[in-house]
Amino acid sequence: MAMKENGHKNGYRVIGTRPIRPDGVDKVTGRAVFGADLHLPGLLYGKVLRSPHAHARILSIDTSAAEALPGVKAVITAADLPQVADKVKSLGESVGNLRYMSENTLAREKALYHGHPIAAVAAENIHVAEEAVNLIEVEYEPLPVVLDGREAMQPGAPILIQGLRTDELGKLGSEPTNVAAHIQHKRGDVEAGFAEADVIIEREFRTETVHQGYIEPQNGVALWNDDGHIHIWCSTQGAFAVRSQISDLLRAPISQVTVTPLEIGGAFGGKINVYLEPLAALLSRKAGHRPVKMTMTRAEVLKASGPTSGSWIRVRMGAKKDGRITAAQAELVYEAGGFPGSPVGAGAGVILAPYRLDNLQIDGYDVLVNRPKASAYRAPGGTNAAYAAEAVADELAEALGMDPIDFRLINAVKEGDRRADGPMLPRIGYIETLQAIKNHPHYRQPLEGPHRGRGVAVGFWFNWGGKSSVSASVNEDGTVNLVEGSTDIGGSRASIAMQLAETLGIAAEDVHPQVVGTDLVGYNDVTGGSRTTYGTGYAVHALGVKLNEIMRELAADLWDVDVEEVRVEGGVFSAGDRSITFKELVAQGSDTPITASAATHPKDAGPAFAVHCVDVEVDPETGKVTILRYTAAQDVGTAIHPSYVEGQIQGAVAQGVGWGLNEEYIYDEEGHLLNASLLDYRMPTAPDLPMIDAVLVEEAPTPGHPFGVRGVGEVSIIPPPAALANAIHRATGVRMTALPMSPSRVMKAMIEH
Amino acid sequence: MQAFDYARVSTVDEAVRLLAARNGDARVLSGGTDLLVALREGRDSAGLVVDVKGVPELMEMFFDRGGGLMLGAAVPCQRMYSDEPIAQAFPGLMDAASLIGGVQVQGRASFGGNLCNASPAADSIPALIVHKATAVIAGPGGRREVPVEEVCVAPGRTQLQPGELLVQLRIPAPEPRFGAAYQRFTPRNEMDIAVVGVGAAVRLNADGDHFEWARIALGAVAPTPLLAAEAGDALAGKAVSEAAIEEAARMAQAAASPITDMSGTAEFRRRLVGVLTRRTLVAAIERARRAGTHWNADLR
Structure with a gap:
């Protein structure tokens, strides 16, 4: 790595530094405006009636008593929602059928999970709305419930959607089923590969439904104006994705929908699909075009937003004595919830991705169960998959008497290898990331003491480029107003502004980024897939190049030289022996305002790898796992703002630890969610986590990106449960094959061991 | 949340009078860390909420090595562990006082409220029981004192009758050794x-x-x-x-x-x-x- 004397890598002036984030002061002083802070004149408050049953036919809905309650302005049911036809819709991180999206917004014939919206009310205040919701009379015919994916695949299981047919490797099945899709990746001859192996390990794993756990509940304000224009203010990862869903679900022309994104208190994939926004819009129209605000309670968020899939996974891997893997096979059953669309496709792509394999077969099943419809959650589908594969890899390394890092080094994929799901790998930094852990003081120092163990695991994530549009105007003082449409869920205003500042050769503080709504900037894909710093960074670089061209012309005019003679480097324009800085040049004045815009769609986002190492101590009397030390190395390409890259890694590890140790949806036999609160849904708190040491591996800048950016937001949620399981094995001798590895389960396994 | 009447009282008698006048739909508010959440989430309802934080006797704490600790029923945990002589004399009670909720909750939540909430998993109650604590209960007929282990009768239910109010917890002074x-x-x-x-x-x-x-x-x-x-x-x-x-x-x-x-x-x-x-x-x-x-x- 080339280090300049000022400590910045590769000669960068801004990239690699740690300026204060543009949104920081507003957030720490409470001035930032989140969705629930918005207040408009004449505002009404909406509330949703939700199904008390996990599976039931809706026989009738009587809203008359609710409508008669003083203060109630509108009541809606699915009858108020336009009928929409089957249409596959891509929202970047997830794909869904529009008809199912509509039925998830408001149940039409059947309620498919506990908490499924049935009706909604708008009233003068939230208390009246709550009371009115309780006055709606719904007659249900409860139906048998299926909660487990593998049970839902059995003949005779309760069928959730009568018309559903399996998409069997691209061909449609003929029988009613809960299996929405079967996908497969195949290469070589798996059985021949296993025949070659000296050791074969095969294990089955179970993971539970878990939630993103963003602190800010879903919220939205809608105003459906008399002129037919719909304005939505909400907390979302993508204003344009909300616009498109509103347009499709409410059959409104896209030109009649404006979406203004407000600040977001966390999303992690869970704020791409709309839940409340279409209801608020319908209520607004029905209530005489008054604005309607809706906010979920925590219980509603857990019951009826989009957690990620529980799963059952079987992995079989074989290797020669020298450590080389000869064959690997995986079967993944992912629970989609009440409607098709689990992240099993991504899981199938992740599960064997770190390993160079000549013989492989992966089968994935997307299965309906009576749980909320799964939505994206940080590296969707990846954590479940790696939990299974990395535990088997660990066991295989152990059986061969090999160091787990060395075992992975022997089998590591590199540039030019083909992924299980097809694409060729570009330059990646996986091997360098493995070496970063192997050489880290944490890994080199032996772990001592009873009931302690160390585990390692690796993770792969695809990353995404996506479409971005940006524009900028240069102010008279040489500062730059940057307008972007990528909602900022992880510090991206800082990382985007820094890339523009680097391109222009000005200070990060001289770029003022602003995230705006759908009417004020060109199209932007959602903030997801670890794409924003990469993709929107790509766009601001293009924008900066355009601004520099305008500035070169200004300099050429100033010096009366040909524009070809003006060179620009690091914010200094020069021709011959004359030179002038960006700011000085702006101060000279421009006859026309200096503005530019750019729109880009880079398609070669480099995938990310993470290698984690964790030390645990297990209480032999209670099964409680205490994390002693955690080191997470990640292939980050180039860290634009290292603090926020570290923050992404630490946050991802914290979520992965929660998934691994305590988080789970707990249902009774009738499918009622029992732990719909943050007291009983146990995400880790600060006292449950050690300092998470994030190691940024910057050996492999992403080819094709002007600054070598690699998406960093997701991959580090993938290894933690597997790393913990492997550490628990070293500490106790038991292999935990089900998540979460909560104290009671670990204790039970230790007793049975 | 449904509307309810609210009364802030300044004497035990006044509280008892108000509580006794209702047909069981009055609720006592001290720190509110259980009650307000239950009302908001619809797990409980109230026609009248009687705020007892203005009653001096419920907010006072006395300790001497002769008479032991007299702990007003609404004294928040934070005041207990911030009082050095009390904290030193009763480390076993402080174990519980410092476990209930986080710092903010400990600024409101009281042992008396924890006892009246009657959760089987309440942290303060086992600690009080082993300290041989008693509960002083005021009602329309006067006051009575019962061992803490007899107060709870079922999950969420105590032996207190409508019109009764927990006034104080009494904990004997620690014996030698x-x-x-x-x-x-x-x-x-x-x-x-x-x-x-x-x-x-x-x-x-x-x-x-x-x-x-x-x-x-x-x-x-x-x-x-x-x-x-x-x-x-x-x-x-x-x-x-x-x-x-x-x-x-x-x-x-x-x-x-x-x-x-x-x-x-x-x-x-x-x-x-x-x-x-x-x-x-x-x-x-x-x-x-x-x-x-x-x-x-x-x-x-």
Whole structure:
């Protein structure tokens, strides 16, 4: 790595530094405006009636008593929602059928999970709305419930959607089923590969439904104006994705929908699909075009937003004595919830991705169960998959008497290898990331003491480029107003502004980024897939190049030289022996305002790898796992703002630890969610986590990106449960094959061991 | 949340009068950390909420080595552990006071409220029971005093009748060579409800090697917090030994009648009763031995 004397890598002036984030002061002083802070004149408050049953036919809905309650302005049911036809819709991180999206917004014939919206009310205040919701009379015919994916695949299981047919490797099945899709990746001859192996390990794993756990509940304000224009203010990862869903679900022309994104208190994939926004819009129209605000309670968020899939996974891997893997096979059953669309496709792509394999077969099943419809959650589908594969890899390394890092080094994929799901790998930094852990003081120092163990695991994530549009105007003082449409869920205003500042050769503080709504900037894909710093960074670089061209012309005019003679480097324009800085040049004045815009769609986002190492101590009397030390190395390409890259890694590890140790949806036999609160849904708190040491591996800048950016937001949620399981094995001798590895389960396994 | 009437009272009599006048739909508000959440979430309803934080007797705390601790029913946990003489005299109560909720909640939540909420998993109740605490209850017919272990009768229910108000908790002064501890097991280290909670208190002989008496109380393993009387009594007169502690732990396990729910299985809970009984007894013995030295130092 080339280090300049000022400590910045590769000669960068801004990239690699740690300026204060543009949104920081507003957030720490409470001035930032989140969705629930918005207040408009004449505002009404909406509330949703939700199904008390996990599976039931809706026989009738009587809203008359609710409508008669003083203060109630509108009541809606699915009858108020336009009928929409089957249409596959891509929202970047997830794909869904529009008809199912509509039925998830408001149940039409059947309620498919506990908490499924049935009706909604708008009233003068939230208390009246709550009371009115309780006055709606719904007659249900409860139906048998299926909660487990593998049970839902059995003949005779309760069928959730009568018309559903399996998409069997691209061909449609003929029988009613809960299996929405079967996908497969195949290469070589798996059985021949296993025949070659000296050791074969095969294990089955179970993971539970878990939630993103963003602190800010879903919220939205809608105003459906008399002129037919719909304005939505909400907390979302993508204003344009909300616009498109509103347009499709409410059959409104896209030109009649404006979406203004407000600040977001966390999303992690869970704020791409709309839940409340279409209801608020319908209520607004029905209530005489008054604005309607809706906010979920925590219980509603857990019951009826989009957690990620529980799963059952079987992995079989074989290797020669020298450590080389000869064959690997995986079967993944992912629970989609009440409607098709689990992240099993991504899981199938992740599960064997770190390993160079000549013989492989992966089968994935997307299965309906009576749980909320799964939505994206940080590296969707990846954590479940790696939990299974990395535990088997660990066991295989152990059986061969090999160091787990060395075992992975022997089998590591590199540039030019083909992924299980097809694409060729570009330059990646996986091997360098493995070496970063192997050489880290944490890994080199032996772990001592009873009931302690160390585990390692690796993770792969695809990353995404996506479409971005940006524009900028240069102010008279040489500062730059940057307008972007990528909602900022992880510090991206800082990382985007820094890339523009680097391109222009000005200070990060001289770029003022602003995230705006759908009417004020060109199209932007959602903030997801670890794409924003990469993709929107790509766009601001293009924008900066355009601004520099305008500035070169200004300099050429100033010096009366040909524009070809003006060179620009690091914010200094020069021709011959004359030179002038960006700011000085702006101060000279421009006859026309200096503005530019750019729109880009880079398609070669480099995938990310993470290698984690964790030390645990297990209480032999209670099964409680205490994390002693955690080191997470990640292939980050180039860290634009290292603090926020570290923050992404630490946050991802914290979520992965929660998934691994305590988080789970707990249902009774009738499918009622029992732990719909943050007291009983146990995400880790600060006292449950050690300092998470994030190691940024910057050996492999992403080819094709002007600054070598690699998406960093997701991959580090993938290894933690597997790393913990492997550490628990070293500490106790038991292999935990089900998540979460909560104290009671670990204790039970230790007793049975 | 439904509308309700609100009254802030300044005397016990006034509170009792208001509570007695309602047909069971009045609720007492002190810190509100349970009541307000329950009302908001629709798990409870109230026609009248009587705020007792303005009643001096409920907000006062007195301690002397003769009369023990008189703890107003609405005194928040934070005031307990911030009071140095009280915190030093009752480390076993402070174990519980510093566990209930986070710092913000401890600024509002009281032991009296924790007792009246009558959760089987309440942290303060096993600690109070092993300290031989009593509850002073005021009602239309006057005042009565009952042992804390008799207050709770079912999950969420106490023996208090409509019109009655918990005024004060009385905790005897620590005897010489007395030690107590409360510990709970939670999957997380913060913001969690006890899967099992165990309080233990011991008084040792002058040499500190025999039990004079012991009390063990259990949380979250029965419909109410439970005094495991036999387990404690069995230690009286015995030498302090691993075997004696093990035997007490076994008896405490026998006294528990845990259920399986989302916090843990019955089997796991019974196991934890044994583990925590051992751990709290060891902690209580350690404190008793140290208290012995301090006590003697005080007398010199």
